[in-house]
Amino acid sequence: MQIDCPFEKIYPSALKRDAEYFMTHAYNEAIEAWKKDEVPIGAVIEYQGQIIASAHNQSRSTNDPTAHAEILAISQAASFIGDWRLNECTLYVTKEPCPMCSGALVIARIGKVYYGLPDPRMGCVGGALDLGALPDSNHNFESVSGVLQELNHDILKAFFEKKRQDNVAKKAAALKASTETSEDAQTQT
Known part of the structure; x- marks a missing residue:
């Protein structure tokens, strides 16, 4: 299913x-x-100046709660390099990784985020905590926040505002249909 997106690629x-x-x-x-x-x-994951992996969230379409952009990109990059260790790779992601994705970044030994x-x-x-900087971890990585922050904020904000509007419209339509069904049933008796 293709949904219209008010944002354009750059x-x-x-x-x-x-x-x-x-x-x-x-x-x-x-x-x-x-x-x-x-x-x-x-x-996206960069290796030696080239993008070797790119992905976006696919949890809803695949019914897979682990199908986050970061996890999918890690898998692609490891396959491209032929090694699960991504020490020389850098991840660029539009929103700070969640606990699951951050853990995967540590395990994959990502170079930088x-x-x-x-x-x-x-x-x-770096937000709620920083799994990439745990003192007793077998791997640490540097992270940098705020790259194109406003752009990334705007798309997420607009998406969730649209979702809320769609949900209100669905509830209103369901309520209207329910009311009409009740009125029809009363009219027939």
Whole structure:
């Protein structure tokens, strides 16, 4: 199912491959998620200056609660490299990773993480806690917050506002249908 997304993809210049360049590609993945009625979070993994993995959330379409953008990108990157250790790789993700994804980043030994939108309640690479910096962990990684933060905030905010509006409209339609059915039943008696 294709859903209209009010946000448009951005095509950065390939001349300057910095954090914003890679985050823009993650943002474009988030737009793809929206179009599939998924929470618009996107991720890319960079290795030696090239994007080797890109993904967006697919939990709803696959009925798989683990099908987060980060998990899918980690799997693609490991397959591309031929090793589960991603020490030389950098993840760019539009929203701070959740506990599950942050744990996977530690296990995959990701080199570095850039994220757009911090999540002080559930984020686990600097928000609620920082799994990438646990003192007794077998692996630590550096994380950088706020890359294209406003852009990533805007798409998530708009998505959830639309979801709330859709839910209100569905409830109103269901209430109207229920009321009409009750009135029809009373009229027939």
